[in-house]
Amino acid sequence: MTALLEASHLSYHYPHRKPLFQDLSFSVKRGQVLTLLGPNGIGKSTLLNCLTGLLTPTAGALRLNGHPLAQLTPRDRAKLVAYVPQQLPNTSGLSVLDFVVTGRTPYLNFAQSPGAADYDLARKTLTKLKVAELATHPINTLSGGQLQLVTIARALVQEPQLIILDEPTSALDFGRQQQVLTLVTQLAHDNFAVILTTHNPNHAFILNQQVGLFGTHGQFVAGDTSLLTEERLRETYQTGLKLLFVPELHRTICELV
Numbered sequence: 001m002t003a004l005l006e007a008s009h010l011s012y013h014y015p016h017r018k019p020l021f022q023d024l025s026f027s028v029k030r031g032q033v034l035t036l037l038g039p040n041g042i043g044k045s046t047l048l049n050c051l052t053g054l055l056t057p058t059a060g061a062l063r064l065n066g067h068p069l070a071q072l073t074p075r076d077r078a079k080l081v082a083y084v085p086q087q088l089p090n091t092s093g094l095s096v097l098d099f100v101v102t103g104r105t106p107y108l109n110f111a112q113s114p115g116a117a118d119y120d121l122a123r124k125t126l127t128k129l130k131v132a133e134l135a136t137h138p139i140n141t142l143s144g145g146q147l148q149l150v151t152i153a154r155a156l157v158q159e160p161q162l163i164i165l166d167e168p169t170s171a172l173d174f175g176r177q178q179q180v181l182t183l184v185t186q187l188a189h190d191n192f193a194v195i196l197t198t199h200n201p202n203h204a205f206i207l208n209q210q211v212g213l214f215g216t217h218g219q220f221v222a223g224d225t226s227l228l229t230e231e232r233l234r235e236t237y238q239t240g241l242k243l244l245f246v247p248e249l250h251r252t253i254c255e256l257v
């Protein structure tokens with residue numbers, strides 16, 4: 001199966017700053033999840049901004065569905081990739097339902113309003129995310145966690161092939177974190193590709209798919225979860241930690257020591 005997203009030898013530096021990452025390569029296929037881990041400020045969100053076309057890498061190539069990312073129109077890109085950034089939009093005044101339905105924009109002609117089928121999809125997606133009761137609430141009255149779930153709903157309504165989530169669980173309670181991880185697994189089963197960032201190595205072990213790990217100097221390794229060794233994670237987070245295999249869970253857990 002060919003890669004949906006292929007990043008080859010990517011580098012990025014902000015103007016007049018030193019490189020954040022250099023020569024970084026990985027690929028993601030449909031049905032795969034890539035979990036990105038790394039210290040604060042190392043460049044994870046910057047990398048996601050490159051993957052969505054918001055920033056242009058200073059070197060290297062990005063191909064989406066075999067096409068150079070830079071050659072796709074914003075509308076075609078939006079049909080392929082949905083992005084849930086860390087800084088969620090300030091869309092005061094809109095109801096949750098009207099906000100979620102804006103995910104249909106790439107499919108509408110200029111000045112065309114969303115139709116009944118678009119609203120139906122938005123409602124169904126809010127139900128899928130167990131936040132249907134928020135549909136009529138003004139978006140600017142939501143809690144941080146509610147806003148995070150509603151923004152994920154908008155990304156799903158966009159019907160992309162690749163969903164990019166920047167710290168999608170950062171504002172969520174324990175149960176909602178599990179809900180989002182289950183949703184990510186379900187999306188992969190449904191043949192979407194998903195890229196997410198998290199500060200919790202346990203999320204990578206729960207998802208148990210591809211991982212990309214940044215070290216403290218911007219070095220990057222990608223592969224399966226066997227890459228997540230105590231030594232690498234200690235270096236990444238500059239702290240004592242232990243990996244324990246828990247037979248009852250059939251997986252490894254990471255604990256601070």
Ligand SMILES: Nc1ncnc2c1ncn2[C@@H]1O[C@H](COP(=O)(O)OP(=O)(O)OP(=O)(O)O)[C@@H](O)[C@H]1O
Nearest residue numbers: 014015017020038039040041042043044045046047
């Ligand atoms: N527009 C910008 N101009 C200059 N520097 C920037 C800009 N945006 C981010 N940076 C810097 O780039 C570095 C990487 O930031 P980025 O947000 O990508 O890190 P991150 O790994 O996502 O961090 P965190 O885990 O804390 O969210 C940081 O040092 C940040 O200050």
